[in-house]
Amino acid sequence: MLVGRRHILGLSLGALGSAQPALAASVGMAGLTTEGRAARLSLMLEGPLSWHWRALAAPQRLVLALPSVAWQGPARLGPAGPVSAGRFDPAAAELVLNLARPALPRRLPGPPGRPMVEIAPASTEAFAAATRREGPLAQGSAPALPLVVIDPGHGGHDPGAIGRRGTEEKRLTLTAAQALRRKLQEGGKCRVVLTRERDEFISLADRVAFARTREAALLISLHADSAPGAKGASVYTLAETASDPLSEALARRENNADLAGGLSLPSVPPEVQAILLSLMRQETRGDAARFAGAAVRELTRTVAILPKPRREADFIVLKAPEVPSVLVEMGFLSDPGDEAALRKPEHRALIAASLARAVEAWLTSSRAIAHG
Ligand SMILES: [Zn+2]
Known part of the structure; x- marks a missing residue:
């Protein structure tokens, strides 16, 4: 379905005036460990990219060329097995492994995006x-x-909700996002990026644009707002008409956080463009609804939830026409019980694990739909 949507998008993006994203390849993590007489190199690649190996003599080296990659792994690796030292040379975009004795690389089976290579002794x-x-x-x-x-x-300057014990929503959402990123990276089934890494203000429109220009498969906005009498986790998708007064009030408050106003999609006069855009929105909402369902299922198993946890409202941050988007209220800071729970890293870890399972199940089912 994702592929289908990009096709529709290809036709309509020109009219929308959206920038083409630059897909940068990177190595997110790299490790070199000793396995018997060999060394094992494991990489986490955030593609698309290609690589190749070559062997050099005097001194004996194995060189892994990773053209135009951003290296986020350690600058130095090893020693391990036949490798005496490894280092990444950013100028050449090469990982150079110095050898204590002759060895050659052999690819091991591994999940996509996580190649493992055995550096085994050779004659x-x-x-x-x-x-x-x-x-x-x-x-x-x-x-x-x-x-x-x-x-x-x-x-x-926008702290979000503030609990009775002074807990600020903006801090909670950032630590929860970091926990979710760790979980997803461990799973290795997707790349992950946060709209903000620090305590900074970003407009709602910029958050939407952030996901759109990167061609995100999914946007998850994390919150812990305030709503009188409400407690427990809940998940929201976009609808012009809110499912209930609580959702409507939440959307109104969230949308007010952005004084710059909503996302302004340029008008698309030709009828055909409008139809394509509407088809794309429909498909995107279907995908978002499937993720919201999975998220509610997983959260229900692990944490306290709001009655009728699957809700809808007109949140600006969910308005990307081609990026399935959901807003997760992890709980309500206006509720002392929720505030106490959300302050605990263990509780945030439970939420992160639930959402990560939902993301992985959703990605698998999206792929099944795309190939079905
Ligand atoms: Zn909020």
Whole structure:
């Protein structure tokens, strides 16, 4: 379905005047461990990118070329097994492994985006032959994993709700977003980026634009607002008409956080564009509803939830026409019980784990729909 939507988007984006995203490849994590007589190199790639190996003599080295990659792994790796030292050379975009004795790389089976390579001892002759080879020793590529944008609500001069014990929503949403990112990265099924990493103000329109320009597969906005009498977690998707007064009041308050006003989509005069856009919105809302359902199922298993936890309202931050978007109220800071729970890292970890399971189930089902 994601592919279908991008097709529709390809036709209508010109009219929307949206910028083409720059898809940067990066290595998010890298590790080198000893496995018996060999070393094992594991990488977390945020594609799309391709790589290849070559062997060099005097001194003996294995070089992994990762063209135009942003390296976020450690600058130095090893020693491990036959590797005496490894370092990433950012100028050449190469990982250079110095060898204590001859060794050659061999790709191990692993999940997409997480290649594992065994650096196994080899004979002097085999290594010498590898250094004389014309083409690369081994090569591969990583497809782009879907991108999940996590949006920590509020920030900067907008603290969001403030609990009786002084807990600020903007701080809670950021730590919860970081916990969710860790969980999703452990799972390795998607790339993750936060709309903000610090305590800063970002307009609602900019949060939406952030997800759109990066072609996010999913936007999850995290909140812990205030609503008299309400307690427990709940999940919201976009609808012009709110499902209930509480959702309507929440959306009104959230939308007020952004004095710059709502997302202004340029008008699309040709009828055909309007139809395409409406189809795209329909499909996006269907995908968002499926994720919201999965999120409610997972949250219900682990934390206290609001009665009728699956709700709808006219939240500006959920208005990207092509990015399925949901807003999660992790609880309500106006409720002393919720405030006490949300202050605990263990409780936030439960929420993060539930949402991560929901994301992974949703990604799997999206792929099934796309290929079905
Ligand atoms: Zn909020």
